Amino acid sequence: MTITAFQSYRVPSYGVSSRHTPELRAAARHIGRRRFLGVTGAALALAFAVDLPRPGVAAAAELDAARIATDPFTLGVASGDPLPGSVLLWTRLAPAPYQPDGGLPAERFDVDWEVARDEAFATVVRRGTATAHPEFQHTVHVEADGLEPGSVYYYRFRAGAWLSETGRTRTAPAATGSVSSLTFAAVACQAYQDGYFTAHRHLAEDDVDLVFHLGDYLYEYAVDAAGGARAYTDRRLPALFNHETVSLEDYRLRYALYKTDPDLRAAHAAHPFVVTWDDHETENNYAGAVPENAVPPEEFLLRRAAAYRAYWENQPLRPPQLPTGPDMRLYRRLQWGPLAQFDVLDTRQYRSDQAYGDAPHVPGPESEDPARTMTGAAQERWLLEGWRDSTALWNVVPQQVCFSRRRMDLDPVAKVSMDAWDGYPASRRRILDGAKAAGVENLMVLTGDVHVGYAFDIKDDFDDPASRTLGTEIVATSIASGKDGSQRPGNWATFMTANPHLKFYDGRRGYARVELGQELARADFRALPYVTTPGAPVTTAGSFVTEVGEPGLKPA
Template sequence: MSHAPELRVAAQHLGRRRFLTVTGAAAALAFATNLPTAGTAAAAELDGAKITSAPFTLGVASGDPLPDSVLLWTRLAPAPFEVGGGLPARRVEVSWELALDERFKRIVRRGRATAHPEFNHSVHVEVDHLDAGRVYFYRFRAGSWVSGTGRTRTAPHASARHVPALTLAAVSCQAYHDGYFTAYKHLAEDDVDVVFHLGDYLYEYAVTSVGGARKYTDRVLPAVFNRETVTLDDYRLRYALYKSDPDLVAAHAAHPFIVTWDDHETENNYADDTSENDDPPAEFLLRRASAYRAYWENQPLRRPQLPHGPDARLYRRLQWGRLAQFDILDTRQYRTNQANGDGWKSPTPESEAASQTLPGFTQERWLIDGWRRSKALWNVVPQQVTFGRRNNPDGTDTLSMDSWDGYPASRDRVLQGARSARVENLMVLTGDVHVSYGLDIKQDFDDPDSATLGTEIVTTSITSGKDGSAKPSNWSAYLARNPHMKHYNGQRGYVTVELGTSEARADFKTVSAVTTPGAPLTTAASLVTAVGDQGLRPA
């Protein structure tokens, strides 16, 4: 049986004695599962005055805004492309400040935190007792070094009825080796309240010395990146590569992020403890523990999301007053294995069985129970893989087994739950597919005239798939075979969604190229859906 408890117990209890005798991912997990908890002084202290090179090379970030709290993140790495980031295995005291103004004339909170070597010198600061619905600025200091300034915000009070609008951005799929993060440069300058990252923050694949499609002529990347990520050090170094990109640094500094993973943060198309290449589950769980550990270290996540070996509670719920409830899903960690493989296949009794679940049965119930208690106008579900039906444009009866189409019973249970909870304004946010879609969620996808139960906004990739095109070769056939598909574009970029009290507006923003830097931003399409009358139409 997948997700076997005995495998997880074994992984959790790899001892330090075995650390010197096991290899690869096993060694990484032996290290990861014996880390101290936050606040534990396991290493000697390093005097910050002895940090002789700028340590804030990976920028700053914030995330998961609450009405009275923000999460602030940074990581000390004077030499980010070296194991350990160029610091010795000693803890470093870091100070932080939170202010109402960008010049820090009106500081409202300040404090100190410890950058532990066991956490790869990352810092996660949960600042509370703040005012709701307010913009703040923050920065860090280590020794004589001061970080760049970040901008963040708190959410409105959960009970606030008069929240006129919220503008969010959705992003996903940023393969470093496929191009420049130009879309992030534009997003950093865009006027949004919060950014949802829907997965594939990094890719496990090798990156050549010239940066793949970036084709660097002014730098040579270390050989350590030219291999697939497997160990804890591999994943940590890969985050350093990605987070050293100035456009990604700028986007994180400009807006709070709410993140969830998909597959490539660990390995392509994995399902629970089943790897892409059917490695022994115990071996894959060791790799997964390394990947999950590095993810938490490098993302603006709170303490409840800290992994325990190969497990991490990433699904969670956030409120934006009475305007919106966000139920952030994890559709990788708990899913049953793809019944027919992970490609485009014809449905079978195995794939359509009630035993198949994409988010796992516990998470399905958590989602539906949250809807039953929701008092929000909009119920938004940020998640990873396409929720609505996608009939194959090649004319066959095949569907994507790695998406919700490969788990129709699970999708039916979720939609039945939405109906029973009387969710009137349902919106699903999706990444993964390297194109953008606007989809109506139908009660019966075989009947275009059936009720529309919600809408799905699918963001394209930041870079994955390289430049793409506005109208891929299957554009006409795709729209013809899927009448509930109201938008389809194959370029790179992101989407913004303005949630209002009468309607929601989605603007699909694209760049013409990512294999060369500096492309301008264009709005490829704008769609709206009305409160109480779901269904996408041109703005």
């Protein structure tokens, strides 16, 4: 079965939540890779796993890039996952990005790339040629190595007569080098149909070393011809975006829509990104092999395979992250010299199904089952072992959903989210105990998902405000999801009262900016007054510091 055949395959949507069908939940929990590969339609899934060229390996016939008649670099450039001696460079050839084939035939094209120390490319330090394979939708992933640690570089691509825009990136410092500080941004949740990506434009102009994207890079929901809340009057989007993404073709086209946004392109060109997904890159609130709706698990895993493949193709990710079928190793570890260790988590692919039908609920036997996991056993073990071996001053965990307790009402036993770590308290307990056992003193968790900005003290016992503070959690609000938002949402007073460890809450769009230093870390919450019209200014809604060796947030 060819990939083209899979592109035309569409998963049915029955509209009934599988969280209310125990048989489907059980089937999804127990479906193994052997059964998955044996079900009807397995050949479609195998199309993602075998007989595909790795980057640089010959496949289909090659065409001269000089035959590309219009600009193929419509989706910009990006870089990511910086190491001391290398960085990953990304682009995609797509002269017609809103067409399923991107406006190119199913042939290979050579793409030249170069890295320089200056924006004028007077001092080129690395160059080479990569192959844009049709099997990877003519995306290009280049591991540019042989670079100096802790250095800024400029990069660009060339295909025939066409030259891409110039990107700016940097390498990580040497493991044993001297690093006084690091400034990074945390972003999340950019529903195209909810508004403009103005926050990315401000981020592109901000002086940060690195950007962490914490998930919901795109949304699977339909986008109408007017672009939803963007309410375009000077352009119309094709009808092919006006349905939910389920096939490989759907997900690829949705990335094309997002990456044609000029503000997102500007942010990618300005800074290296470290990305991880949440749910909407595949489907809302899925859990492992359990879909949101009553779709047979085998069919959902086919959809997950399509979503994961399109994610890798369209992000600045290295070859170890290349998925196989419905599986993708996204959790990984990055270092910033001796200053910081970043343990990037995946809290979607391996988690237990949400308890109590995935609705807000008081803690109970179902959610408190000690066997429940947010990360899966292998990832949990990897995280705790990494902390035991860490010599970094700051241990930072970029991940997806609220880690700290978030009581939603003022009842003696309050409801909490079953989709966040509150729905997996035993899993959170193991993580916190592991941090204590490893002697992690300066723990910072980065979170997205909830479309608001929060600042939490991470308590050893969230039921006891006087218990030891083990770290801090910085929750980045959304880029666009939730539309304009408000400074103080309707539940602001309730949340601030019910959660004494919650130090800040703002409901506007924007991003979080964090500076790690030798003595303290500072977090600035950057906020926009609106996103449903373009051009909003940005202000700092709140600033906090946490000191080395004394976890806990204080106003800056």
